[in-house]
Amino acid sequence: MKRRHFLALVPAGVLAGCSGAGIFGDRRIFSDEFGYTESIETGSYAIYNSPVWLRPNTSWVIRVSVFTGTEPTEEVRADGLPPGVSFRPDTEQLGQYVFTKVGAVSSPENYDVLLTMTRGDQRYERYIRVNLRTAEADSPTPSPTPTATPSPSPTPSGRGFTLAVSPTGITDVPAGEQRVFTLTVTPQGGYAGTIALGASIIERPNDSVRLGALSSSSLVFAAGELTPKSVTQIVTSTSATPSSTTRLRFLATDSSLRQEVDATISYRASSGPSPTFNLTASNEVDSSPRFFGGSVGYEGNLILLAPQFGFDGTVALSLENVPDGWGAEFVTTSTVSLLESATRRVRLTMRGSFGVVTEWVLRIRASGGGVEKTLEVPVRML
Numbered sequence: 001m002k003r004r005h006f007l008a009l010v011p012a013g014v015l016a017g018c019s020g021a022g023i024f025g026d027r028r029i030f031s032d033e034f035g036y037t038e039s040i041e042t043g044s045y046a047i048y049n050s051p052v053w054l055r056p057n058t059s060w061v062i063r064v065s066v067f068t069g070t071e072p073t074e075e076v077r078a079d080g081l082p083p084g085v086s087f088r089p090d091t092e093q094l095g096q097y098v099f100t101k102v103g104a105v106s107s108p109e110n111y112d113v114l115l116t117m118t119r120g121d122q123r124y125e126r127y128i129r130v131n132l133r134t135a136e137a138d139s140p141t142p143s144p145t146p147t148a149t150p151s152p153s154p155t156p157s158g159r160g161f162t163l164a165v166s167p168t169g170i171t172d173v174p175a176g177e178q179r180v181f182t183l184t185v186t187p188q189g190g191y192a193g194t195i196a197l198g199a200s201i202i203e204r205p206n207d208s209v210r211l212g213a214l215s216s217s218s219l220v221f222a223a224g225e226l227t228p229k230s231v232t233q234i235v236t237s238t239s240a241t242p243s244s245t246t247r248l249r250f251l252a253t254d255s256s257l258r259q260e261v262d263a264t265i266s267y268r269a270s271s272g273p274s275p276t277f278n279l280t281a282s283n284e285v286d287s288s289p290r291f292f293g294g295s296v297g298y299e300g301n302l303i304l305l306a307p308q309f310g311f312d313g314t315v316a317l318s319l320e321n322v323p324d325g326w327g328a329e330f331v332t333t334s335t336v337s338l339l340e341s342a343t344r345r346v347r348l349t350m351r352g353s354f355g356v357v358t359e360w361v362l363r364i365r366a367s368g369g370g371v372e373k374t375l376e377v378p379v380r381m382l
Helices: none
Strands: 022-023 027-030 037-041 045-050 053-055 058-066 074-081 084-090 096-101 107-121 122-132 160-166 169-174 179-188 192-205 218-221 229-236 243-252 258-268 275-280 285-287 295-308 313-320 326-330 335-338 343-355 359-370 371-382
Touching: 045 122, 053 058, 053 096, 058 107, 074 084, 074 096, 107 359, 160 243, 160 258, 169 179, 179 192, 179 218, 179 243, 179 258, 218 229, 218 326, 229 243, 275 359, 295 335, 313 326, 335 343
Parallel strands: 053 122, 169 258, 285 371
Antiparallel strands: 022 027, 027 037, 037 045, 045 058, 058 096, 058 192, 074 107, 084 096, 107 122, 160 179, 179 229, 192 218, 192 243, 243 258, 275 295, 295 343, 313 335, 313 359, 326 343, 359 371
């Protein structure tokens, strides 16, 4: 559902293009280069990294936590999405959800999207803003300076902890290389307890940038312990990673306190050949007729897909130039996931009636990751 953008008066330093934070009821709002991000926190649910900012062919990740209900995890649905925008759960991180914009944006537009969050018998609804922006020049990529983050809410005794990340920004990383961030937690005021740690990617160019596992998912502090403790987080890329900036968010929580810090990592695209794949046929289709209830047909391992120069993505296959009276289809799947070094074989079946054409050129089209290949295969049924 598209809504008009209304002007609201807020305290100085929140939306004025500088770093700052303001609290509005159940919202914690932080300024950044996009305008602002907010953490919506209530007693029943929380939404982090809202609103959503999308440029052409980019993704944005939010995190949702529903605190009440009988099921172990929540379900989240988005209604009223802008044209060309999809919404799905993040396959890499439980509780994260990905907005993706495919195609161009003709002019900046703002939409209010309804999130419906359910967990067992509990159901909540909340509108969040989805902002579409045009080319990168009209909406700058955030600089390596981290977004301002909230301070933990201290307990009455003043006990708590701080979270820091080092470095806060890494630049000019060659595509295909990995880098390490260090998270440091420092107890304060005699804090004692167990702190859970997490990491997520909130913006990246494509799936070629990935998080490894934290060296430890929690830290334990005894009463009166003053020494900071650290863990490491590896971020990997492939040779298919384009020149771009990835935004990371790190989280430290216990039963009552919460800390978040952000970091960025900027990549330099490989100067070598662009990622691609090969499309070949294992053999020319040239078979004696096989009898299947009054028809002739062929079935065999035919199509080979081999990634090259770091290609890592999904390839869709289609068949063209199939004559009347014949049918042709892929036996198992027409969508193939290619990894950097794995060659995939796809089975093809063709069938037709006696008396129809028995010789033609079958055209196979494969597209994915900005690459499109065609292959023409002579078919002769003798």
